[in-house]
Amino acid sequence: MGIKDLRVKGGRLRATIEELARIGGTAGGGMHRLTLTEEDRQARDRFVHWLRELGLEITIDEMGNIFGKRQGRNPQRAMVLSGSHLDTQPKGGRFDGILGVTGALEALRTIHENRIETERTIAIVNWTDEEGTRFAPAMLGSGVWAGHFDRDWAYSRADVSGIRFGEALEKIGYRGKAPARKWPVHAYYEYHIEQGPVLEKVGKRIGVPRGILGITWSDAYVEGEANQAGPTPMNARRDALVAAAEMIIRVNELPAEMGGDLVATVGEIQNSPNSRNIIPDRVRFTVDIRSWDDSFRNRATEAIKKEFIQISQKRGCPVKMETIWEISHTEFDSNLVGRVEKTASQLGHSNYSMVSGAGHDAAYVCRVAPTAMIFVPSIGGRSHVEVETTRWEDCEAGANVLLHCLLQSANE
Numbered sequence: 001m002g003i004k005d006l007r008v009k010g011g012r013l014r015a016t017i018e019e020l021a022r023i024g025g026t027a028g029g030g031m032h033r034l035t036l037t038e039e040d041r042q043a044r045d046r047f048v049h050w051l052r053e054l055g056l057e058i059t060i061d062e063m064g065n066i067f068g069k070r071q072g073r074n075p076q077r078a079m080v081l082s083g084s085h086l087d088t089q090p091k092g093g094r095f096d097g098i099l100g101v102t103g104a105l106e107a108l109r110t111i112h113e114n115r116i117e118t119e120r121t122i123a124i125v126n127w128t129d130e131e132g133t134r135f136a137p138a139m140l141g142s143g144v145w146a147g148h149f150d151r152d153w154a155y156s157r158a159d160v161s162g163i164r165f166g167e168a169l170e171k172i173g174y175r176g177k178a179p180a181r182k183w184p185v186h187a188y189y190e191y192h193i194e195q196g197p198v199l200e201k202v203g204k205r206i207g208v209p210r211g212i213l214g215i216t217w218s219d220a221y222v223e224g225e226a227n228q229a230g231p232t233p234m235n236a237r238r239d240a241l242v243a244a245a246e247m248i249i250r251v252n253e254l255p256a257e258m259g260g261d262l263v264a265t266v267g268e269i270q271n272s273p274n275s276r277n278i279i280p281d282r283v284r285f286t287v288d289i290r291s292w293d294d295s296f297r298n299r300a301t302e303a304i305k306k307e308f309i310q311i312s313q314k315r316g317c318p319v320k321m322e323t324i325w326e327i328s329h330t331e332f333d334s335n336l337v338g339r340v341e342k343t344a345s346q347l348g349h350s351n352y353s354m355v356s357g358a359g360h361d362a363a364y365v366c367r368v369a370p371t372a373m374i375f376v377p378s379i380g381g382r383s384h385v386e387v388e389t390t391r392w393e394d395c396e397a398g399a400n401v402l403l404h405c406l407l408q409s410a411n412e
């Protein structure tokens with residue numbers, strides 16, 4: 001059997017995904033495995049066990065990023081890297097991130113059991129805190145590794161209960177000794193579910209993203225005046241929640257008014273004191289704005305700020321809006337993107353050129369190494385929800401594309 005005929009074992013990939021789905025699985029069939037929690041520790045332990053089974057050289061860095069390396073014939077040459085993340089959203093799905101880690105694992109298992117030697121070392125990675133739900137911003141592990149964020153700043157990020165990233169990492173025993181610092185990477189491939197409806201709509205099996213939309217994350221703080229819900233007349237109120245509600249509606253309306261590929265979302269809100277018979281005096285909510293065009297995204301953020309100020313003046317509720325994170329749009333390496341496309345075609349899979357609306361670790365790795373992604377369809381375009389799913393045969397198809405992309409990059 002030649003190297004071209006090599007295929008992953010779809011059943012084994014499925015079993016691996018199903019095994020991980022039991023760690024932090026929800027009654028609704030989804031996942032609740034926030035970064036650096038006890039569930040995350042268990043999933044990491046499983047992953048490390050699987051890396052050991054393949055005899056890989058394991059490195060855990062000071063951000064908790066886990067690497068498993070399979071030596072090539074020329075280990076001094078830049079290595080080929082692939083992976084994604086094992087952390088999930090609250091009530092997220094079984095595939096987001098996990099498919100990229102298990103797909104790379106399955107590719108390495110296939111290479112290993114067929115005793116295939118490669119010129120370059122191939123490494124697999126599980127990045128820490130891709131989701132950014134517990135510790136914002138997203139992609140902290142890959143962001144520090146790529147030199148975009150400072151390690152100590154990342155350690156100081158706190159969750160809603162005040163626990164810091166550094167403490168949580170220490171507590172689960174995954175604060176490694178290796179510096180979280182980039183090294184030469186010849187090619188990085190991240191395999192992922194699409195998380196949107198495009199592939200299903202066009203009826204193609206493999207998505208070939210050219211890059212990732214730029215993202216701005218802001219936090220808005222609205223201030224009102226608390227008072228008794230009964231005696232306070234309607235015209236004497238400064239209701240922070242009502243002001244926030246009007247702002248949220250405007251965030252939702254703006255993309256239609258500004259046009260282009262703009263999307264804008266309010267996904268998280270805290271209301272204080274959050275009692276049915278008190279007029280709310282403090283509200284915090286998040287704003288997520290995305291576009292391929294960075295200056296357009298910045299204009300949209302400014303437009304939203306202006307609107308918030310107008311609403312705040314009208315309602316007598318001061319507002320403060322802080323941008324806590326932004327990332328410009330990412331363009332992947334055209335050679336690697338071409339390779340994904342060609343490999344998918346050679347394996348007989350229909351494919352489609354697109355952009356990614358979701359952020360990925362690839363966005364930071366792309367800044368320091370040639371990068372490409374491989375997408376497979378999300379049924380109904382649903383993701384970050386418990387019903388998130390992808391057909392097993394598509395999972396297998398994408399893993400085969402990844403396998404052959406890895407082999408080609410590792411042998412050049």
Ligand SMILES: [Zn+2]
Nearest residue numbers: 085096097130
């Ligand atoms: Zn993901």
